[in-house]
Structures are given as structure tokens and as C-alpha cells.
Amino acid sequence: MQKIAKKLVQVMQECSYIQKTGTNDFHHYRYATSADVLEKINMALVKQKLCSVVLPEILQQADVTTAKGNIEHMATVKIDIMLIDAESGESVSFSGIGTGQDSGDKAVMKAQTAAIKYAYLLSMAISTGDDPEADTKTDQMTSIPVKDKQQIQSVQTICCECGIKLTTGVRNVSLNKYGRPLCMKCQKKLQGVA
Numbered sequence: 327m328q329k330i331a332k333k334l335v336q337v338m339q340e341c342s343y344i345q346k347t348g349t350n351d352f353h354h355y356r357y358a359t360s361a362d363v364l365e366k367i368n369m370a371l372v373k374q375k376l377c378s379v380v381l382p383e384i385l386q387q388a389d390v391t392t393a394k395g396n397i398e399h400m401a402t403v404k405i406d407i408m409l410i411d412a413e414s415g416e417s418v419s420f421s422g423i424g425t426g427q428d429s430g431d432k433a434v435m436k437a438q439t440a441a442i443k444y445a446y447l448l449s450m451a452i453s454t455g456d457d458p459e460a461d462t463k464t465d466q467m468t469s470i471p472v473k474d475k476q477q478i479q480s481v482q483t484i485c486c487e488c489g490i491k492l493t494t495g496v497r498n499v500s501l502n503k504y505g506r507p508l509c510m511k512c513q514k515k516l517q518g519v520a
């Protein structure tokens with residue numbers, strides 16, 4: 327655990343403060359978007375050759391009535407994040423829980439995004455200068471900014487075995503097939519082809 331612990335300290339140092347770039351149009355205050363958090367975390371993880379595996383689990387789904395009388399969907403999602411050091415093979419795991427509310431079909435996605443964001447914020451002890459309660463509410467009540475959606479699609483990952491950078495396509499295929507991000511070469515090795 328010594329090698330990965332040292333790398334995590336580096337990640338924490340690099341992410342010790344994440345600037346707020348999002349604005350809540352209704353309440354007029356700034357908050358750290360999920361894109362802000364994930365962008366910074368991912369840059370730091372890739373630099374340290376740490377690869378991340380995220381496993382979401384839906385804990386609860388329900389319909390709620392808003393103050394205006396509209397029915398919205400609410401979802402609570404638990405995510406487990408495992409960070410694997412591509413150099414030493416050591417790993418650490420931590421979890422996060424998030425809630426999302428949406429009139430359409432995006433409640434689970436919002437909950438998942440919030441859960442990932444808070445898992446990193448808490449486990450890496452990152453400050454965004456926010457009142458946590460105000461921030462949670464923001465996540466629940468506003469839709470995810472376009473920047474966030476793109477970011478989540480294009481989160482940079484490295485291969486768990488050799489540490490090279492992966493494209494989104496390769497990462498997704500590998501996650502589906504092997505449950506962790508691997509490059510084409512390491513996937514072939516697993517299949518016994520190479």
C-alpha cells in the first residue's frame with residue numbers, strides 16, 4: 327500500500343482546491359461543477375498512472391411531487407470507485423452516494439454524477455469552498471451543464487496493466503468486457519493471443 331499511498335498524496339496535493347466555475351441561475355451563486363472536479367482529478371490520476379474503475383449501483387428510485395405539483399423521478403445511486411496503480415498493482419477503494427431528480431429520464435445519470443463527484447471530494451479531502459448542503463441541493467435541482475455531459479463521456483483513463491493513455495472507445499469496450507480499463511495489447515494478452 328506504500329506506493330499507491332504516496333501517489334494519492336500527490337493527487338490530493340494537485341487537487342487540494344477546485345475552482346468554482348458553475349453558476350446556479352436561480353440562486354445566483356457559483357459552485358464546482360462535476361466537470362471541474364472530474365477534469366482535475368483525472369488529470370492528476372493519469373499523471374500518477376492510477377487507473378479508475380467505477381461501479382454504480384441503484385439503491386432507490388421513486389417518484390416525488392414538487393412544490394409546483396409536478397411529478398419528478400428521483401434516484402439514489404451508490405458508486406464504488408477502485409483506483410489501481412498501474413506500476414505497483416496496488417489498489418484502494420472508496421464509495422459515494424448521490425441523489426438526482428429529473429422530470430425526464432436523467433435522474434439516475436444525475437445521481438451517478440453527484441455520487442462520483444462527492445466520492446472524490448470526500449476521499450481526497452478536496453475543498454471547493456462550498457456549503458455542502460447548498461451544493462447538494464444545486465446538484466439535485468439543476469440540470470447537468472452541457473460541459474459536464476461531455477466531460478463524463480470523455481473522462482481520460484489509463485490502462486490498468488501498462489499505464490498508457492486510452493481513448494474513450496477502447497476504455498468503454500474494455501470496461502464492458504473485462505470490468506477494468508485495458509489497452510488493446512493487454513486485452514489481447516488476457517485472451518492469450520499475444
Ligand SMILES: [Zn+2]
Pocket residue numbers: 485486487488489490508509510511512513
Ligand atoms: Zn496495457
